[in-house]
Amino acid sequence: MNFVDAVKTCFNKYACFEGRACRSEYWYFYLFNLLLGIVCGALLGKIGSSIVSLALFIPSLAVGARRLHDIGKSGWFQLLCLIPLIGWIWLIILFCKKGDEGANQYGENPLNQQVAE
Numbered sequence: 001m002n003f004v005d006a007v008k009t010c011f012n013k014y015a016c017f018e019g020r021a022c023r024s025e026y027w028y029f030y031l032f033n034l035l036l037g038i039v040c041g042a043l044l045g046k047i048g049s050s051i052v053s054l055a056l057f058i059p060s061l062a063v064g065a066r067r068l069h070d071i072g073k074s075g076w077f078q079l080l081c082l083i084p085l086i087g088w089i090w091l092i093i094l095f096c097k098k099g100d101e102g103a104n105q106y107g108e109n110p111l112n113q114q115v116a117e
Contacts, residue, residue, distance in 0.1 A: 003028045010063050017075055021066035022099060022110045029063050069106035070099035 001009070006028035013019075033056050041049035065075025071094060080087040080094075102109055 001025050001028065003031070007032045010059050013062060013066070014059050015062055017062050017065045018069075019066055019107045020070040020099065020104075020110045021063050022070060023067070023096070025110070026063050026067040026095060029060070033060060064095070066106075067095055069104075070110065071097045072100050072104050072106070 001022060001024040006025045009021075009025055010029040010032075033053075036052055036056070037049050040052045044051075061075075061078065064078050068075050068077050073094060077094060078091065080091045083090075099109060099111070102112075
């Protein structure tokens with residue numbers, strides 16, 4: 001999945017917490033959030049950056065939950081970020097793991113679905 005497809009997919013699934021998301025979908029959307037935050041922060045200041053962060057909060061949670069589903073974990077694992085330092089490290093490791101081959105309890109492998117389309 002390329003950068004543009006990942007961003008489009010995340011906005012099309014704005015509040016969809018079901019299904020799976022491959023690593024590239026998650027990390028490209030994360031990069032989009034980061035770049036947009038920097039640009040809006042530079043152009044509009046803290047208020048602009050805050051508005052962008054607020055607007056992208058739900059899609060970020062949704063793609064994070066779908067990414068965790070891809071490795072067979074519940075989306076609630078995102079709450080690990082509340083554990084200082086160790087939680088963030090553990091969560092980053094989970095987001096970097098390769099997804100389950102084939103179907104799991106959350107659906108079909110998103111990489112297999114992309115090849116079929």
